[in-house]
Amino acid sequence: MVSGYTPTLKVSPRRPKNQFDSVLINQNIQDYLVLFANWIDKKKENNKYTTETIPYEFNLLYRASRDGNTTKAFHDKCDNKGATIVIVKINGTEQIVGGYNPFDWESADGKEKSTRDSFIFSFTDRNNVKTAKAGYSNGQSSIGCYTQHGPVFGSFFFHARDGTFWNINNNNYSDIGISSKVNANTDDYEVFQVIK
Numbered sequence: 001m002v003s004g005y006t007p008t009l010k011v012s013p014r015r016p017k018n019q020f021d022s023v024l025i026n027q028n029i030q031d032y033l034v035l036f037a038n039w040i041d042k043k044k045e046n047n048k049y050t051t052e053t054i055p056y057e058f059n060l061l062y063r064a065s066r067d068g069n070t071t072k073a074f075h076d077k078c079d080n081k082g083a084t085i086v087i088v089k090i091n092g093t094e095q096i097v098g099g100y101n102p103f104d105w106e107s108a109d110g111k112e113k114s115t116r117d118s119f120i121f122s123f124t125d126r127n128n129v130k131t132a133k134a135g136y137s138n139g140q141s142s143i144g145c146y147t148q149h150g151p152v153f154g155s156f157f158f159h160a161r162d163g164t165f166w167n168i169n170n171n172n173y174s175d176i177g178i179s180s181k182v183n184a185n186t187d188d189y190e191v192f193q194v195i196k
Contacts, residue, residue: 020032024087024189028127036194059192064190065188071150080105082104084151084192092185098120100194101118108146112142113144115139119137120153133176136174137154
């Protein structure tokens with residue numbers, strides 16, 4: 001050993017698992033991530049994930065207020081990124097709604113994808129995880145990919161080209177009690193890549 005030499009080891013700091021960069025969910029974040037993970041894997045009561053066992057990371061791809069509330073911005077940031085969770089904040093309320101897409105988003109002219117693994121969700125109070133409801137797709141036209149629209153979940157709801165959230169009659173997902181308002185305005189929406 002060389003006299004007076006002290007070896008050093010430079011280690012890059014590790015990114016904490018389940019760091020969640022959201023402006024829409026900012027309280028009890030880990031509780032929401034556990035819930036999302038359990039919904040994704042359809043976990044039953046006796047076999048659910050905990051904050052220590054979540055197998056996913058949620059990487060922010062797109063935020064309308066940051067990246068531009070346009071369909072082009074959505075597709076530029078989110079197409080071909082794999083599974084995603086979409087979170088939408090309804091204007092004038094504390095409600096957030098959204099959905100899980102296990103496929104890639106694509107800029108396409110009316111391409112529909114079918115699966116029973118997709119779901120939609122609602123939190124009537126975004127600060128209270130206990131207000132959550134989720135409904136899975138019936139396996140028909142679960143996800144819609146349209147150049148002129150943002151994320152589309154069945155015929156239930158989608159983010160339109162003008163930045164409004166549309167909620168129409170649902171035939172593709174089980175009922176989760178979302179009001180049948182059409183043209184509900186949104187404050188913001190975010191899309192997170194789901195990485196296992």
